[in-house]
Structures are given as C-alpha cells and as structure tokens.
Amino acid sequence: xxxxxLNTIKxxxxxxxxxxxxxxxxxxxxxxxxxxGDIFFKCENMQKAGxxxxxxxxxxxxxxxxxxxxxxxxxxxxxxxxxxxxxxASLRNTDAYIxxxxxSPRVKVAGVKxxxxxITFCKPxxxxxxxxxxxxxxxxxxxxIHPYNNYRIIAGQATAAxxxxxxxxxxDIIMVPVGGGGxxxxxALTTKYLLPGTRVIAAExxxxxxxxxxxxxxxxxxxxxxxxxxxxxxxxLGSLTYPIIREYVDDIVTVxxxxxxxxxxxxxERMKIVIEPSSAxxxxxVLENKIDIKGKTVGIILSGGNVDLDGLPWLEKE
Amino acid sequence: xxxxxLNTIKxxxxxxxxxxxxxxxxxxxxxxxxxxGDIFFKCENMQKAGxxxxxxxxxxxxxxxxxxxxxxxxxxxxxxxxxxxxxxASLRNTDAYIxxxxxSPRVKVAGVKxxxxxITFCKPxxxxxxxxxxxxxxxxxxxxIHPYNNYRIIAGQATAAxxxxxxxxxxDIIMVPVGGGGxxxxxALTTKYLLPGTRVIAAExxxxxxxxxxxxxxxxxxxxxxxxxxxxxxxxLGSLTYPIIREYVDDIVTVxxxxxxxxxxxxxERMKIVIEPSSAxxxxxVLENKIDIKGKTVGIILSGGNVDLDGLPWLEKE
Numbered sequence: 147x148x149x150x151x152l153n154t155i156k157x158x159x160x161x162x163x164x165x166x167x168x169x170x171x172x173x174x175x176x177x178x179x180x181x182x183g184d185i186f187f188k189c190e191n192m193q194k195a196g197x198x199x200x201x202x203x204x205x206x207x208x209x210x211x212x213x214x215x216x217x218x219x220x221x222x223x224x225x226x227x228x229x230x231x232x233x234x235a236s237l238r239n240t241d242a243y244i245x246x247x248x249x250s251p252r253v254k255v256a257g258v259k260x261x262x263x264x265i266t267f268c269k270p271x272x273x274x275x276x277x278x279x280x281x282x283x284x285x286x287x288x289x290x291i292h293p294y295n296n297y298r299i300i301a302g303q304a305t306a307a308x309x310x311x312x313x314x315x316x317x318d319i320i321m322v323p324v325g326g327g328g329x330x331x332x333x334a335l336t337t338k339y340l341l342p343g344t345r346v347i348a349a350e351x352x353x354x355x356x357x358x359x360x361x362x363x364x365x366x367x368x369x370x371x372x373x374x375x376x377x378x379x380x381x382x383l384g385s386l387t388y389p390i391i392r393e394y395v396d397d398i399v400t401v402x403x404x405x406x407x408x409x410x411x412x413x414x415e416r417m418k419i420v421i422e423p424s425s426a427x428x429x430x431x432v433l434e435n436k437i438d439i440k441g442k443t444v445g446i447i448l449s450g451g452n453v454d455l456d457g458l459p460w461l462e463k464e
Numbered sequence: 465x466x467x468x469x470l471n472t473i474k475x476x477x478x479x480x481x482x483x484x485x486x487x488x489x490x491x492x493x494x495x496x497x498x499x500x501g502d503i504f505f506k507c508e509n510m511q512k513a514g515x516x517x518x519x520x521x522x523x524x525x526x527x528x529x530x531x532x533x534x535x536x537x538x539x540x541x542x543x544x545x546x547x548x549x550x551x552x553a554s555l556r557n558t559d560a561y562i563x564x565x566x567x568s569p570r571v572k573v574a575g576v577k578x579x580x581x582x583i584t585f586c587k588p589x590x591x592x593x594x595x596x597x598x599x600x601x602x603x604x605x606x607x608x609i610h611p612y613n614n615y616r617i618i619a620g621q622a623t624a625a626x627x628x629x630x631x632x633x634x635x636d637i638i639m640v641p642v643g644g645g646g647x648x649x650x651x652a653l654t655t656k657y658l659l660p661g662t663r664v665i666a667a668e669x670x671x672x673x674x675x676x677x678x679x680x681x682x683x684x685x686x687x688x689x690x691x692x693x694x695x696x697x698x699x700x701l702g703s704l705t706y707p708i709i710r711e712y713v714d715d716i717v718t719v720x721x722x723x724x725x726x727x728x729x730x731x732x733e734r735m736k737i738v739i740e741p742s743s744a745x746x747x748x749x750v751l752e753n754k755i756d757i758k759g760k761t762v763g764i765i766l767s768g769g770n771v772d773l774d775g776l777p778w779l780e781k782e
Contacts, residue, residue: 191736418738420737421736
C-alpha cells in the first residue's frame with residue numbers, strides 16, 4: 147500500500163457505495179448572511195453510524211477477503227470509529243473486538259453494542275488501550291484496523307470530499323476538522339487531485355492543537371494532555387496522515403472552546419440538524435475570523451452527529 | 465374563493481417556489497426497523513422560517529397586489545405562522561403586525577423581530593388576542609391573514625404534500641399532525657386529487673384532541689383548555705378546515721405526551737435532525753400502535769423545527 151491515488155479513492159467509493167449514504171449537502175441562508183460566504187455543508191452527521199467513520203471502516207473491512215476476516219477485526223476507540231467498525235464487521239458476518247476506555251460515554255458504548263461489537267473495557271490511558279488491544283489480537287488472531295493511520299481508512303474517508311465536489315462542481319475552499327488526520331488527509335488528496343486550485347484548510351481546537359503545531363513546526367508533535375469538548379479530535383496525527391497533511395493541506399487554524407459551542411448551537415438552531423462538537427470546529431474558525439470567506443464558496447464536512455442529548459454543552463454548568 | 469382544486473394548489477406551488485425550500489425527504493433504516501414500515505419524512509423543519517407555515521404565508525401574501533398590501537398584513541399567533549407571515553411581508557416590503565401573547569417563547573419573539581415584524585403583546589387569552597388584532601386592523605387598515613382558516617393558506621400548505629408525492633411517486637399512507645387543520649386539510653386535498661387510494665391519517669395530542677372529537681362526533685367542537693408540549697397544536701379546527709377534513713381525511717388518532725417526547729427524541733437521535741414536538745406526533749402514533757404500518761410505505765410531514773434549545777423536554781424536571 148502507498149498513498150491513495152485518485153483511482154484508489156474512486157475504487158473505495160464504488161466498494162462502499164452499497165453500505166453508506168451519499169449524504170445530503172445543505173446550505174443555510176442565515177449562516178451565509180452572518181459569514182459573508184456561500185457555505186455547502188456535507189452532512190456526514192447523517193452518515194450510517196452517525197459519522198464519516200463508516201466510510202473508512204467499510205472500505206477497510208470490505209477490502210479484506212472472507213479468509214482474512216475469519217478471526218475478526220479489532221481496534222481501540224472511545225468514539226465513532228468503534229461504532230463504524232462494529233457495523234462494518236457485522237455486515238461481513240465477522241467479529242469486531244473493541245477496546246474502550248471505561249470512561250467512554252454511555253451512548254457510544256450502546257452504539258457499539260447495538261452493532262454487535264465485543265467490548266473490552268480498560269483504563270483510560272493510551273498505554274492501557276494499546277496493551278489491551280495487543281492482548282486481544284494475540285488471543286483471537288483478529289486483524290487490527292487503526293482508526294486513521296491506515297491507507298485503506300484514508301481512502302475511505304477521502305470519498306466524502308469526492309461526493310461533495312461532484313455535487314458542488316468547484317469551490318474556493320474546503321474545510322474539515324482535524325483529530326488523527328484521516329478525514330483531513332483523505333479530503334486533501336481528493337481535493338488536490340480534482341481541484342488543485344482549491345484551498346484545503348483544517349480547523350482544530352486550541353486545547354488539542356497537535357496538528358497545528360506539527361504543521362507549522364515541520365515535525366510530528368503528539369498531543370500533550372488534550373482537553374476539548376470536541377471529543378472526536380483528542381487524538382494526534384499519525385505517521386501516515388502527517389506527511390500527506392504536510393504536503394497537501396494549505397493551512398491549519400485553531401479555535402476556542404466557546405467558539406465551538408457557539409458554532410454548534412448556530413448550526414442546530416439555523417439548520418435544524420444535530421451535530422457533535424467536532425463538526426462545528428470549521429464554522430467556529432470562520433466565526434472567530436481565523437479564515438476570511440467573504441464572497442467565497444466553501445465546502446465544510448460536518449463530521450458526525452453522535453452527541454449525548456442528555457448533556458448539551460450550552461446547558462452545562464460553568 | 466372556494467375549496468382549492470388541484471390547479472389552485474399547483475399555482476400556489478409555482479407562486480411560492482422562489483421563496484421557499486423544496487425540503488429534503490429523508491429515510492432512516494433504524495426507525496424503519498423499529499416500526500416495520502418504510503417511512504419517508506418530509507423535512508419542513510428545514511423550511512424557511514423553520515416550518516411549513518412559510519408555504520401558506522407566502523401564498524397568501526404573494527397572491528395580493530401591491531395596492532392590497534399597501535397598509536400591511538396582520539395576524540395573532542404565538543408561533544410559526546407569526547414568523548412566516550413576518551418573513552413573507554418583508555419579502556413584499558410591507559408591514560406585518562403580529563399580536564403575540566405576552567407569554568410567548570423568547571425564541572419565537574426573536575424570530576418575528578428578526579424578520580421585521582411589528583409586535584404587539586397582549587394577555588394570553590383568545591379574547592385578548594382577537595380584540596387586540598381587531599383594534600390594530602382598524603387603526604392601520606392592515607389585511608388579516610388567518611393562520612389556517614383561509615383558502616390561500618390551505619392551498620399553500622397543500623404544496624408540501626405535492627412535493628413529497630412527486631418525490632415518492634406513490635404511498636400507502638400519508639400522516640401529518642393536526643392543530644388548526646391548515647396542513648391537514650391541504651395535505652388531504654393534494655393526496656385525494658393525486659392518489660385517491662392513499663390513506664390520509666392525522667395525529668393529535670390526547671391533551672388537545674378537538675380534531676379527533678370533531679371528526680368522530682361529526683360536528684365542530686373547539687378545544688377545551690388544551691395543554692400539550694406540542695405547542696403548535698393548541699389551536700382548534702376552523703370553519704373552513706373542518707369540512708375538508710371531514711370529507712377527505714380517513715382517520716384521526718391521538719397520542720400521549722410521553723409518546724410525543726419519545727418519538728421526538730428518537731428522530732433527533734437516529735435522524736440527526738432538530739424537530740419541534742408537534743412534528744413528532746405522527747411517529748408517536750405509530751410507536752404507540754395507533755396505526756399499523758407494517759409492510760407499508762408512509763409519508764410523514766415533519767411540520768417544524770422551532771424549538772428552544774435551552775429547554776429540551778427530556779431534560780425537564782418532572
């Protein structure tokens with residue numbers, strides 16, 4: 147495997163088509179008026195299992211033979227990749243071994259169980275997660291499917307931008323949030339293959355700014371104790387995603403926690419859709435004037451919609 | 465004016481097309497699995513001003529000449545018709561005089577103000593609302609646009625089913641919530657004109673069941689102290705909507721308050737869209753087994769999405 151080319155991304159799109167949604171692309175006159183741009187929102191919050199992660203997980207799992215899948219697949223994840231992988235595995239009638247920190251949100255644990263995933267809980271540290279997964283893989287012979295540091299995952303995530311650009315035709319800017327960099331690297335590849343003149347800009351919480359620092363210091367710097375309401379963006383860039391991002395992404399900007407909550411609420415109120423905090427990070431960057439989109443066409447990928455409806459951020463006590 | 469025929473409804477659709485959204489029709493595999501039916505949800509929560517009411521208000525206002533509109537339009541409403549009328553009036557550069565009860569939700573008052581509506585507050589009784597509107601109309605010469613007891617409004621609301629049926633081709637059942645009956649009577653007309661074999665079923669809160677009682681007792685019975693979380697459905701059928709409903713609607717069923725909240729939350733969680741309680745009433749009827757949709761195709765109009773995000777019903781103290 148090497149960095150996915152356009153044919154690989156198109157093959158991924160064809161492979162996963164029966165198992166995912168071609169999600170709607172929505173516009174909002176009210177938000178355009180506020181920002182001065184013309185924003186097209188790709189609604190991956192409405193994707194199967196509630197996030198773009200279903201694209202990569204389906205591409206990885208459906209690329210494997212029945213024989214390779216015989217002993218199942220495994221990953222450690224507290225979030226959307228866990229649900230997406232459990233779902234993809236169930237579609238291929240194989241087991242998904244999911245290592246989750248014992249602090250994982252109830253709603254995400256329920257999601258994984260709902261898709262038949264076999265959960266092992268562990269302490270909420272990266273070391274405990276990796277050790278526990280390693281032990282399970284040795285015991286079961288399952289194949290590890292990493293949430294982002296995997297070219298098949300990257301090619302799968304790249305299909306969201308492929309659909310969006312097919313619908314938009316062209317655009318001045320594409321924006322996505324960045325955590326481990328699977329969505330960002332895939333989006334950057336698709337965009338630069340199809341529309342080399344389009345700017346690819348990532349947005350990241352200030353409180354988890356490893357991608358920003360890595361991008362501008364020119365070396366891979368892992369997150370140091372990240373803490374953000376955007377729970378999908380706590381992870382650090384990987385050895386496969388970082389080089390793609392360094393080469394193909396035009397800019398990375400950071401946003402405040404307050405900005406994320408404000409943008410999230412604006413999207414709920416004006417667009418009448420449910421997004422999780424991570425999805426709001428690109429619009430937060432626009433609202434905080436980190437990016438000027440006046441008079442420009444912008445595609446934003448809303449990454450997911452898995453949010454605990456019992457604990458909305460604007461209702462939390464300070 | 466008489467009961468709108470198919471040509472009148474098609475003319476309304478053409479008239480309002482530049483000013484409203486052809487809203488998305490969404491399906492949800494998870495909800496289909498729970499209900500055993502194949503449901504198509506028409507997302508009027510994503511309509512301009514957040515509800516189907518923009519259809520009727522635009523049709524009424526754009527049917528009038530500049531001369532007729534010179535002195536503005538007026539209505540009393542605590543809800544979505546107020547916002548929709550204020551928006552339609554602003555598109556025609558005329559005034560909208562809106563009488564609102566002083567207890568109206570802050571978010572709806574802000575919506576009316578946002579569209580430039582001129583608000584007069586009054587005591588929260590029907591008498592105070594009607595008297596206040598009467599006085600304003602006498603003072604200003606504005607034309608009253610009733611929220612539902614008006615054939616132009618009914619023809620406008622009928623265009624939601626027109627779009628949905630164009631997209632669906634055919635369907636076994638169409639379901640909508642019923643308050644004053646504008647959406648229901650319009651939907652029934654469109655459906656019986658185009659697909660006479662399709663069943664039209666209305667759902668109503670038990671706690672505001674005037675339409676149910678009127679339908680089954682065969683005479684117009686006004687609401688008696690209605691009280692429901694579905695704040696769009698507190699009104700009673702009108703003298704123009706009731707006869708259409710009696711003739712063209714196949715059934716009206718009622719649902720519990722708990723059922724409405726449960727259905728609302730299910731739609732938020734699974735479909736990742738924001739709907740107001742009134743929109744959840746038809747699905748609540750299915751979940752409470754008031755209607756059997758197993759193996760059937762069903763169109764449901766989600767009437768609106770204007771909900772106060774600071775006070776979600778499942779977070780309320782008992």
